[in-house]
Amino acid sequence: xxxxxxxxxxxxxxxxxxxxxxxxxxxxxxxxxAQGYGRDRMAVTTQRLEREQEELKExxxxxREQLAEYQRSAAASTEMLEExxxxxxxxxxxxxxxxxxxxxxxxxxxxxxxxxxxAGADLSAYIVHEYDLxxxxxxxxxxxxxxxxxxxxxxxxxxxxxxxxxxxxVNDTRLSPPYRIQALGDPVLQEGLxxxxxxxxxxxxxxxLYGIQFKVVKMGEMTLPAYRGSFLTRYAKAG
Amino acid sequence: xxxxxxxxxxxxxxxxxxxxxxxQFRTQRRITAALLxxxxxxxxxxxxxxxESNAELREEVGALRSQxxxxxxxxxxxxxxxxxxxxxxxxxxxxxxxxxxxxxxxxxxxxxSVLDMQDMVNELRNTxxxxxxxNGQRLIVSSVIASDDMGMIVNGVRxxxxxxxxxxxxxxxxxxxxxxxxxxxxxxxxxxxxxDITVSKREKIVLPIYxxxxxxxxxxxxx
Numbered sequence: 109x110x111x112x113x114x115x116x117x118x119x120x121x122x123x124x125x126x127x128x129x130x131x132x133x134x135x136x137x138x139x140x141x142a143q144g145y146g147r148d149r150m151a152v153t154t155q156r157l158e159r160e161q162e163e164l165k166e167x168x169x170x171x172r173e174q175l176a177e178y179q180r181s182a183a184a185s186t187e188m189l190e191e192x193x194x195x196x197x198x199x200x201x202x203x204x205x206x207x208x209x210x211x212x213x214x215x216x217x218x219x220x221x222x223x224x225x226x227a228g229a230d231l232s233a234y235i236v237h238e239y240d241l242x243x244x245x246x247x248x249x250x251x252x253x254x255x256x257x258x259x260x261x262x263x264x265x266x267x268x269x270x271x272x273x274x275x276x277x278v279n280d281t282r283l284s285p286p287y288r289i290q291a292l293g294d295p296v297l298q299e300g301l302x303x304x305x306x307x308x309x310x311x312x313x314x315x316x317l318y319g320i321q322f323k324v325v326k327m328g329e330m331t332l333p334a335y336r337g338s339f340l341t342r343y344a345k346a347g
Numbered sequence: 348x349x350x351x352x353x354x355x356x357x358x359x360x361x362x363x364x365x366x367x368x369x370x371q372f373r374t375q376r377r378i379t380a381a382l383l384x385x386x387x388x389x390x391x392x393x394x395x396x397x398x399e400s401n402a403e404l405r406e407e408v409g410a411l412r413s414q415x416x417x418x419x420x421x422x423x424x425x426x427x428x429x430x431x432x433x434x435x436x437x438x439x440x441x442x443x444x445x446x447x448x449x450x451x452x453x454x455x456x457x458x459x460s461v462l463d464m465q466d467m468v469n470e471l472r473n474t475x476x477x478x479x480x481x482n483g484q485r486l487i488v489s490s491v492i493a494s495d496d497m498g499m500i501v502n503g504v505r506x507x508x509x510x511x512x513x514x515x516x517x518x519x520x521x522x523x524x525x526x527x528x529x530x531x532x533x534x535x536x537x538x539x540x541x542x543d544i545t546v547s548k549r550e551k552i553v554l555p556i557y558x559x560x561x562x563x564x565x566x567x568x569x570x
């Protein structure tokens with residue numbers, strides 16, 4: 109009895125000693141304050157630019173709506189205008205400039221749910237990368253999807269999915285996990301391809317080994333927002 | 348084993364346990380920190396991308412405003428012309444008209460994986476491609492390069508080596524981004540030893556029309 113009580117006190121003492129040792133070793137590294145300041149300013153700049161981007165996107169969306177309105181009313185006047193206007197409307201839908209609704213799938217991708225990583229673990233195995241999103245999007249197009257959005261950013265002809273460090277960018281907009289990929293189309297076909305072992309091998313491996321979260325939900329109806337970015341054609345000319 | 352050595356062993360075990368516990372905490376914190384705080388270089392890149400994208404947004408806002416005022420002033424024939432211009436512009440984006448302009452050509456002599464082909468498309472879009480094609484197939488938003496046992500398929504058409512990507516856009520920017528150190532070409536050449544990739548600037552590239560169909564069977568416009 110005496111020994112076991114002593115053992116407990118040794119246990120506690122050892123634990124505390126260990127904690128203290130590491131706390132010591134882990135004592136705050138001195139951060140160069142200038143660098144910290146620079147970082148803060150950059151964060152502020154980023155936020156300001158993002159607010160500006162948001163405002164510009166809203167302006168653009170409003171202008172597009174006004175123009176469409178004009179074109180509709182102008183088109184009412186003659187038969188030829190009507191025809192061109194109908195073509196314009198359908199081209200807008202194809203380009204991603206119109207919000208769409210319909211059935212499809214929703215794919216949720218998120219960083220690993222593992223709470224504690226083994227020491228020396230490769231962190232990159234536990235997070236969702238931009239290429240994971242790219243592979244899922246490509247597979248969804250392959251499954252005859254008709255429209256796709258990631259976290260409400262519509263994928264259009266000029267969209268690239270890339271990363272800066274560990275930040276994923278789509279349409280030059282910062283996204284953060286969880287990533288919600290919505291795709292309109294035939295839910296059975298889409299789900300079939302997503303679950304097919306022949307595709308997304310590397311991602312599925314990381315789901316199994318490292319706890320990356322990958323969920324596929326068939327949807328009866330959902331709405332995808334319109335693209336709000338720019339479509340500049342500075343260099344490409346018709347013909 | 349004597350009581351003494353057992354106690355010593357216990358002490359060591361507890362010590363290690365304590366160290367491990369804290370180490371665990373640190374790892375967890377580090378992963379969060381890595382995710383939250385982009386490095387200064389990353390932040391600088393994000394900022395420069397935002398600046399550029401905002402400039403583009405502003406340019407388009409300007410273009411739409413002047414279009415709008417033309418509508419407000421114009422009548423009859425002019426309205427028609429404005430509508431036709433807008434229609435053509437969107438058709439370029441959708442791949443439904445033949446387009447020409449300056450740009451780059453990327454020629455890959457050899458076989459690369461289908462995922463690397465898809466990444467090349469993404470990279471070209473990232474460098475500012477306004478329109479592109481691979482082996483004469485116009486790439487539209489939903490075009491995806493797929494593969495089977497026999498090779499690559501794009502827009503339902505089989506393509507074979509060499510793979511030639513053509514993209515219209517700013518020549519210097521595109522060629523520079525593609526061929527930079529650690530860029531996509533360097534990565535591919537490192538991954539596939541002996542793979543020959545050439546990037547050439549072109550004064551005029553002509554891209555064919557997309558021949559597939561757009562069929563919306565599931566999606567409808569939100570009114």
